[in-house]
Amino acid sequence: MASAEGAVARVTRASLNNLTLELQTDSELSQFNRMKKIDAIHRVQRYIVDRSATAGSCAFFRIVCNVMDGVLVSSIVTLLGGPLWAEILSGFLFALVVGVLSVLLRPRMSGSFKPLDAMMRHHRIVGVAVALTPFARIGSDAVNKRVAREAELSDDEELEKLQREQGRAVIDRLAESREVDPEVSEMLRNVLTLSETLTREIMVPRTDMICIEKGETLSAMLKLCSRSGFSRVPVIGDSVDDLIGVAYLKDAVRATAFNAQAISRPVESIVRDPLLVPESKPVDDLFHQMQKQRQHVAIVVDEYGGIAGLVTIEDTLEQIVGELEDEHDRTQHAEPVKVGDHKWKLPARTPIADLEEMFEIDMDEDDVDTVYGLLTKALGRVPIVGASAVTRGLKLTAVDSAGRRKKVSTILVEPAGLNDGSIPIEPSGDDEESDERAHESRKDGHKDKHKENNDR
Known part of the structure; x- marks a missing residue:
């Protein structure tokens, strides 16, 4: 009874179905034995429909047997004409021996380790226990209803x-x-x-989303994907809430690989309809929906219809297996590294206080706390590798990213105007305009100097 009580809670329907298939395909087994074992499997399947009631029946007979052990031994001593003290002592000693054997043999643990074997071996006596204790099922239903009523x-x-x-x-x-x-x-x-975790807890918030405007060309998108490390980028209109769709790197490569002129096509020409999910959606439902609709990225919307963030199927898998990284992902450096005179490579999360101490300046920044936040504030957008900005007399350049989300991990900090060419910076659209203005300024300076020399 103890072995069956431990086994009934752990035997599964899948294991019983697998055993049935094995018996049906076993050529060495006679038809009579095969049908006999299959009938036993069907009995066990009926017992585990209500596991609580079956376990209660087994527990009832186990308790009755434990009580009756001492009673029967005391009765035997009475029939042999023993005194009262001998009856009590014999019953107590026998019950004690049974208890010690139960602790040493641990029949309930054996049923837990091999539940299928235990149920198949004891299915007949379990059937007798279930048939003789109909009140076990009534008690099980009453407990479930009481608990449900208390929990509403x-x-x-x-x-x-x-x-x-x-x-x-x-x-x-x-x-x-x-x-x-x-x-x-x-x-x-x-x-x-997973069912208790909401999408808002695992999504990339809108402040960290890398987006591209619908008027940009495929060439600009290829550069953006190369610099950011992402292969799926949301396409927006006037703002993040003006979502057009999602552009895929594969589509951009397919469009431009065999047609050089397609490089100037707008990114809107390859956009795909986005999968929109509410931020309150449980992660397990989100995973099944993305799996069913064959979508690896979804846009998260809030209760007002605005864009709250972005979530990928990898984000849901990471809730199960932990952080996922590929061969292109790098680990974030933990300590600042001096790479030249007045030039430091700092982790993105370096406090501004450390930056002030290194360069002996007073930043007086109240709304940001890290070097990454300082660069983001100066740019006015999420920085990617190669982005740079000048603030407070310092030039900050994102030079490396880490993790699957390709967030900037290392920032090069140097005094403004100091650039020995050791760190190549790939300009974005705004940087190209500033470079052109600087180039025109240098040309005007050369012309003025040449005119001055001619006058002399």
């Missing part, structure tokens, strides 16, 4: 909640027993928490 949940919600709690308890026991790899048990825990 429907039957389906309560059943799902109980199953989730039981699953967590099983995983915790497996992790504590050290019979399962800790990483595997951690992934199982993460799977159970």
